[in-house]
Amino acid sequence: MQLLRVFLLRLVTTAVTLVGVAVIVFFVIRVVPGNPIAMMLPPGATEADVAALTALYGLDKPLPAQFLIWAGGVLQGDFGTSITTRQPVLGLVLGRLPATLELSVMALVMAVVIGGVAALTGTRRRGTRVEGAIDIANGMALSVPDFLWGLVLILLFGVLVPVFHISGRVTPSLELPFTTNFYLFESLIRLRFDLWLDIVSHMLMPALALAVPLAAIIGQLLKQSLKETMHLDYVTLARTKGYGENHVILREALRNAVLPTLTLVGVQFTFLIGGTVIIERLFSYEGLGNMAIDAVINRDLPLIQGIVILFAVIFTGVNLIVDLLYAALNPRLRHA
Amino acid sequence: MSFLSIRELSVRLKGGPPLLRRVSLDVAAGEVRGLVGESGAGKSMIGKAVLGILPGSVEVTGGEIRLDGVDLLALPPAERRRRIGATAALIPQDPLTALNPSRRIGGQITDRLVDILGWERGRAEARARELLAEVQIPEPERVLRNYPHELSGGMRQRILIASAFAAEPKLIVADEPTTALDVTVQKQILKLIAGMQARHGTALLFVTHDLGVVSKVCQSLSVLYAGMVVEDARVRDFFAAPKHAYSAALLAATPKYTDPMASLTPVPDAVIEAVRAEVAAADRGGHG
Numbered sequence: 001m002q003l004l005r006v007f008l009l010r011l012v013t014t015a016v017t018l019v020g021v022a023v024i025v026f027f028v029i030r031v032v033p034g035n036p037i038a039m040m041l042p043p044g045a046t047e048a049d050v051a052a053l054t055a056l057y058g059l060d061k062p063l064p065a066q067f068l069i070w071a072g073g074v075l076q077g078d079f080g081t082s083i084t085t086r087q088p089v090l091g092l093v094l095g096r097l098p099a100t101l102e103l104s105v106m107a108l109v110m111a112v113v114i115g116g117v118a119a120l121t122g123t124r125r126r127g128t129r130v131e132g133a134i135d136i137a138n139g140m141a142l143s144v145p146d147f148l149w150g151l152v153l154i155l156l157f158g159v160l161v162p163v164f165h166i167s168g169r170v171t172p173s174l175e176l177p178f179t180t181n182f183y184l185f186e187s188l189i190r191l192r193f194d195l196w197l198d199i200v201s202h203m204l205m206p207a208l209a210l211a212v213p214l215a216a217i218i219g220q221l222l223k224q225s226l227k228e229t230m231h232l233d234y235v236t237l238a239r240t241k242g243y244g245e246n247h248v249i250l251r252e253a254l255r256n257a258v259l260p261t262l263t264l265v266g267v268q269f270t271f272l273i274g275g276t277v278i279i280e281r282l283f284s285y286e287g288l289g290n291m292a293i294d295a296v297i298n299r300d301l302p303l304i305q306g307i308v309i310l311f312a313v314i315f316t317g318v319n320l321i322v323d324l325l326y327a328a329l330n331p332r333l334r335h336a
Numbered sequence: 337m338s339f340l341s342i343r344e345l346s347v348r349l350k351g352g353p354p355l356l357r358r359v360s361l362d363v364a365a366g367e368v369r370g371l372v373g374e375s376g377a378g379k380s381m382i383g384k385a386v387l388g389i390l391p392g393s394v395e396v397t398g399g400e401i402r403l404d405g406v407d408l409l410a411l412p413p414a415e416r417r418r419r420i421g422a423t424a425a426l427i428p429q430d431p432l433t434a435l436n437p438s439r440r441i442g443g444q445i446t447d448r449l450v451d452i453l454g455w456e457r458g459r460a461e462a463r464a465r466e467l468l469a470e471v472q473i474p475e476p477e478r479v480l481r482n483y484p485h486e487l488s489g490g491m492r493q494r495i496l497i498a499s500a501f502a503a504e505p506k507l508i509v510a511d512e513p514t515t516a517l518d519v520t521v522q523k524q525i526l527k528l529i530a531g532m533q534a535r536h537g538t539a540l541l542f543v544t545h546d547l548g549v550v551s552k553v554c555q556s557l558s559v560l561y562a563g564m565v566v567e568d569a570r571v572r573d574f575f576a577a578p579k580h581a582y583s584a585a586l587l588a589a590t591p592k593y594t595d596p597m598a599s600l601t602p603v604p605d606a607v608i609e610a611v612r613a614e615v616a617a618a619d620r621g622g623h624g
């Protein structure tokens with residue numbers, strides 16, 4: 001079965017990738033200057049204090065030994081203890097993960113919807129001014145990176161016309177009945193639409209900033225692919241059957257045109273997730289990315305390691321999902 | 337009365353030269369008309385005009401295409417599409433590209449019946465099974481659930497033929513339906529089309545390069561040169577004595593079934609020059 005083969009092969013490459021990422025991040029952040037222990041002690045601490053604390057976190061041992069201790073822990077699900085907060089890294093990271101996942105997925109959905117509508121409209125009105133306008137909008141969206149879109153949105157909808165929240169994940173004064181950190185999801189499940197609306201209006205701007213460049217890529221690529229598909233014989237044959245333009249685009253062309261776009265969207269989605277680091281900072285959104293920046297500033301080595309490993313897991317997971325989707329959508333692969 | 341009647345149809349490249357020059361031809365109900373001419377003469381363009389699938393780069397500059405007495409060119413686009421879909425069909429040239437790779441065969445045969453003609457799904461599916469059996473496809477039940485890539489080129493052409501006959505159209509346009517196939521299957525497919533046409537009594541506009549094929553399956557033919565009909569004749573009369581010098585030369589350039597190895601005469605330059613002069617004279621005649 002093709003899907004199973006794709007899946008197993010991916011599992012192996014994923015394991016190799018994760019080991020590589022673990023090795024690289026572990027050694028690189030230790031080469032960068034800055035002593036986390038010295039930074040967390042109050043001014044006036046003695047050499048002896050520093051040495052004692054360094055030993056406590058095992059940072060006095062030789063690097064290879066440190067790595068083995070850490071890697072051994074990771075294999076048992078123990079990612080160590082954050083130096084700044086003194087809490088287990090795994091708990092901290094998993095606690096923030098839902099916020100970032102929700103933001104990324106919302107951005108992805110927005111990008112697919114905006115880009116998809118742009119591509120379909122551009123194809124429907126190909127050769128007219130509407131298509132020209134869509135091309136120009138796509139070009140503009142693409143030539144500005146996500147964090148600049150973030151700044152633009154903050155200025156527009158936070159300062160000039162303050163209609164959306166531009167800071168945080170939820171209004172702090174609200175009473176939250178949630179048992180998980182998937183606020184957006186849980187508020188829906190609990191039918192708390194008041195909370196859901198508040199959360200959405202916090203997420204909308206950062207998600208849009210993340211979505212704009214990806215929407216442009218999807219719009220451009222899918223439109224190109226759709227327009228090429230529209231010339232193919234089976235589309236022409238469908239026209240002779242009596243079908244109109246809309247039907248032909250949606251039923252004959254779209255599915256085949258999506259395939260080449262899909263792989264690229266997968267890669268671009270991992271870039272989008274990477275973009276959350278800066279966007280979350282910009283919008284004071286309490287997700288993994290924001291935590292990552294704090295961890296780097298504080299030289300919180302175990303926490304940085306934990307976050308990077310988690311990001312790597314997410315990236316490979318996204319790639320896996322894309323490969324499976326591709327196989328599922330393509331009858332050639334499904335039945336091979 | 338003719339089911340398809342094309343009158344003085346002119347098509348040109350937008351802002352460019354004419355591609356069809358005042359083409360007139362008729363296909364009577366149940367008749368098979370061959371459409372021959374060299375590559376680029378405009379054979380496919382005529383078929384596309386009839387089926388309403390002219391490329392966006394060309395425009396109709398005059399004439400009429402009457403299907404069952406109704407001028408298609410005078411109808412609003414949606415109505416034209418529906419009328420064509422309900423009464424005419426295409427057997428395409430290349431079976432490898434004419435089926436949607438991501439849709440099952442069954443849906444590609446029944447879609448017109450259900451969506452355009454309003455049949456019930458069950459009835460359409462029964463019809464599809466019946467047609468696959470008629471085009472001699474083994475295990476129709478399984479094939480209906482297949483995707484195109486699971487089937488050979490010959491099988492796919494049979495499916496496209498079945499699909500074309502599905503709605504019992506009054507007219508089928510077959511645009512070189514065998515040229516993309518293996519020589520070994522070409523004959524079978526040709527026989528299949530001729531047999532189906534005879535059984536269903538469908539009018540057929542048969543586009544081909546091959547006068548040998550015309551002599552076997554057609555009752556009448558139109559010879560096209562540079563978008564102009566240079567001869568319109570009954571097949572029997574044509575093969576006995578072609579009237580136009582160009583079509584006579586074309587006939588002389590065609591291998592004989594009785595003697596395929598006999599030396600062939602290419603169309604002489606003088607004949608080409610004469611027919612070109614004729615085309616130019618027609619253009620000067622004012623229409624285009």
Ligand SMILES: Nc1ncnc2c1ncn2[C@@H]1O[C@H](COP(=O)(O)OP(=O)(O)OP(=O)(O)O)[C@@H](O)[C@H]1O
Nearest residue numbers: 349355374375376377378379380381382391393394
């Ligand atoms: N999509 C198109 N846009 C512009 N011109 C076209 C297009 N398709 C065909 N033509 C031109 O129209 C003319 C007639 O083409 P057509 O395809 O009807 O020829 P044909 O007789 O079917 O030839 P063949 O035997 O090679 O299929 C040719 O000069 C061709 O270059």
Ligand SMILES: [Mg+2]
Nearest residue numbers: 379380381511
């Ligand atoms: Mg042709």
